[in-house]
Amino acid sequence: MVLRIRKSLLRKGMYIEAVECADLEFSGRRFLLETDSALHSILASSAEYVLINRAKSNVDCGLPVCRQPDEHVQPTSLRESDQRTRIQHAVSQVTATLRDGFDEIKSGKFDIDRFAPAAMNITASLIASPHVLVEVTRLKTKDEGTYIHSLAVSGLMTGLGHLSDLGEETTRELTIAGLLHDLGKLLIPNAILNKSGQLTEAERHVMRTHPERGYLRLKQHPEVSDLILEICRFHHEALDGSGYPLGLRADRLSLPVRICTVCDVFDALTSVRPYKRAWTSTEALKWMFDRGHLFDRRLVLRLGSLIN
Template sequence: MLMKIAKDRVRKGMFIESVACPSQEFPRRRFVLKTDRDITAILASSATEVQINLSLGVDLDGRKPAALPAPPKSATGDRARKLAVRGTVLQQAKVLRSSLCDIVSGRSLDMSELSRAADDNGELWSDSTAIALEVTRLKSKDVTTYVHSLAVSGLMTLLARSLQMDDEEVRILGVAGMMHDIGKLLIPNEILNKPGNLTDRERVVIRSHPEAGYQLLKTHPEIPQVVLDICRLHHEVLDGSGYPLGLKQKDLTLPVQLSAVCDVFEALTSVRPYKRAWTTAQALDWMFARPHHFDRKMVIRLGSVLSDE
């Protein structure tokens, strides 16, 4: 549970989600407050409020969060649950692959089927977030794009719900997450799956996928505008250094910013041929340290959603 308090009410043992001031004044986030130096720095900042997490630290009276009774551990049960989730993800990836390939091939699009798939995927991530994160980190080469898209869709659904968007908005964002990388199906596999460094020409080809996907999807008038925007703009960042259009924060809608946060987080926490998977904490810290790219409040909210699991 998150709570905003006046900065002069902070005390040791509180879990600080954020301090409402510029990062150069106080850069730390998501940590347990332990030192007088940090308290002094918070009090000296221009912030008037601090956001604390009552589930992870003491409250205003110094009380620790109530410990929940630990459920009985079952290694066999855990393994069975992971296998079940993995099987569901792979089946969903197969269905998504078929749907996206149909679009690329010029066949008709069934938005109601994609909406149902997004609902099912959203429920899986809501019910089994930690397991879904784990089983989607390692992707076989033939399903990388589809499992990545399912994971981004699930994360977008979780984050949208936490931002109290209505059910229809959440559903559309789930669909957008599933379709955001359709342009990659137009990229040659030898470039898309290349394990080594890309050449400059190959990098240009890879960076063409958002625009290529957008141009493909906009031929289907039944696709909502927000889905088109997310397909085209999910690699844009707040300072205008993203692609393909180099838009700045004022021109990036909340859904587009949300998709960028979830897309980058999923990429950082996945195994790729050229890198190991980062932990959730490492990815969130890296993103939080780049306020010129990502909305810090959204990064914090994603961290809160994942820490609740």
């Protein structure tokens, strides 16, 4: 079991899975905390939280360390095959719901409550089985690419929401936002959306309108929260202002938006595209970590702890 604790609660004998800071000293390192100097290095870092592996620790990490149940990146007693079955069941249910939901949106009808049960379903499944998350992303097929991408991003965002202490309500919004973030692609011509080769400059310009199109479409429905609208509109922005549609900089990009960006890019990199192989999770995380001017490194680290 992996636990997320404040660094002030660290003790020698604990096994470190990740130190949540951008310091290269701790990048990708997993180790048994054995010396005072290692402990002091972590305490002196910019990290607030540390992920520890209870099973690999030499000391009793103790449940009192965990302030809330959702701080656990669980999974304990379920057998691998049971976990796989649960995930596959959740995937088929959510995929069907997404398909129906998108059809309704296309025809002008929309009921966000349809998404809530699917969101709760995937949330429960993923909390129980975070380490098979990567398999969910591998269930993607080319024909259902957007649907399954949305599902995968939703699942990853749900996991990061829990790990980031955002609370049940906000995390539930993240789950729904993940399902809806690429809604604007429904309004992009198929000739561009499904083109197998590289896009021309003009086609790329059209494709880049999808965040704004999705935002404007969802905005027509008052039951869609401001947070979901914000995530849909800004999920392709970058910390240094080089993203789109508005070129916002870091100080205008909220944690939930950054969470969506990191999950979206991670899923894109680890998926097969007509022009590239799927990257491994490690390759994708390293590529993103090395681009701290674009992505929030704290979240890249947190994502790594979620899926590895």
